[in-house]
Amino acid sequence: MLAVATLASGCAQGDSGEVRPASGQQPLQAPPARALQRYAAQLRAEHAARVAAAKRWGLAKAPLPAPPPPAKKPVIRTRKGFEVDDHRELGLPPVFTTVPTRQKVVFLTIDDGAEKDRAFLRMMSDLKIPYTAFLSDYLIKEDYGYFKRMQARGVVLNNHTLHHPYLRGLSYARQKAEICGMQDVIEKRYGTRPVLFRPPFGSYNQDTLRAAKSCGVKYAPLWDQEVFVDRWEYREWDRDIHPGDIVLTHFRGRTHWKGTMPDMIRRFMNKITAKGYAVARLEDYL
Template sequence: MLAAVAVLGVPGCARDSTEVRSAPGQPLQAPPARALDAYATKLRAAHAAAQRWGLKRAPLPAPPPPAEKPEIRTRAGFEVDGHTERGLPPVFTTIPTKEKIVFLTIDDGGEKDRRFLEMMSELNVPYTAFLSDYLVKEDYGYFRTMQARGVTLNNHTLTHPYLPGLSYAEQRREICGMQEVIRERYGKRPAVFRPPFGNYDQDTLVAAKSCGVTHVPLWNEEVFVDRWDYREWDREIHPGDIVLTHFRGAKDWDGTMPDMVRRFLDKVTAEGYAVARLEDYL
């Protein structure tokens, strides 16, 4: 019988089916060098990209998506009347997981920084966009490029209003209208929606559900060019936290979107967190 040894202990090769076989009666050969070479090449590329974008360390790779999606429930205190009974979309700030991962989400669509697209692609960092049409329509193509690079484009209303101040019909127009814009421009209505400012009421969630929305993620932290803000009293990052930022640049911030990403990645990486793709957990 032919003897075989699997390629073990090499990060990134755990799922490699490559085997090393020896002829009968001959000693086993060493694992193929190409597995180690490929991993070393990947590491060098990650470190080179980190240096090119001024990061202190290369971002940590996220674990594989879970085979079974976690059960997403509305955060305590974030419910509306009849939330469970009416089967309204869950409103949450964190994904239930023990993995040291966070999720980067970016709102609105005002700043259209080409270097940001380049940076995120080179660093291979996933993120999720929540778009408002009054800003996106200035350059639908920018977000089409983003989508082509694997980013999910989600709903953030047509005009970014304070939704609880509107009637049900007006809220539905804002939410369903943006669903149609995304479908027409980008091919598919999203199932994920974030209300502007994080404000919503029962009408918001009823309208969102009627438009095909299944999840309403908010956030636990917000990152800017010059600081982080926290929802929790401990002012710390937790496994599964959703992090908010915005498509903004030097007109609104004392810096650029790459500056913001640098602040974000330096902190989460230093604390041992990887950035995962939100949609993989919903």
């Protein structure tokens, strides 16, 4: 932004309309210079808006803007040790906890749908923080409209089964009913059929992934970290944030936590921003 502003302000316009640069520079025409000035002004306005929103919601710093989505999507493979028998041979959905990228981004995912916090919706829209939802019907059916409003804000709604069972304890037929049944609910209520599925408790077997594939699922993202109101849990030994990490949290409030969803988001955003990370949209990398 500073470079653009410097370029725009380092030129003077003559009577003919041509821009007269400093000695030794090639002349620029007035329209490009004005375009650069407009772009610089837009960047300054967007930054000011992020700072103001961060202040309203009690964040220590303004969220960092995410980089543009990659033009070439990374290849997603199943994490080593997370495979099932004949995983590749059967073409089953990859199970992964991070996305391969060098960009300093993380992905926020939120599970189940128990809490319907209106302030959370306002906060995420105001701060322009992307996230991905994995929903279970038995928890969202009391207020489908809440998640419709979420979808209208650009959030992708994905599959977390009908009743949130421990899938490995079920037959293939019952697992398929749980997964395909939730596909049907989301399609009926929200007009789309998800391609992302997260097994409850992160527990699955070959039947789970076979059933998910038969229902149209292409990816089975798990998580590398989990954030709560009062703590942060890690899967890796170094207990740190890495580029491409998928972070899990839940739709929870004071009934289950010592705080609210906005409290949890403050903890999450303050930590990743302090470490120089932005929140990106998971679907943009798949």
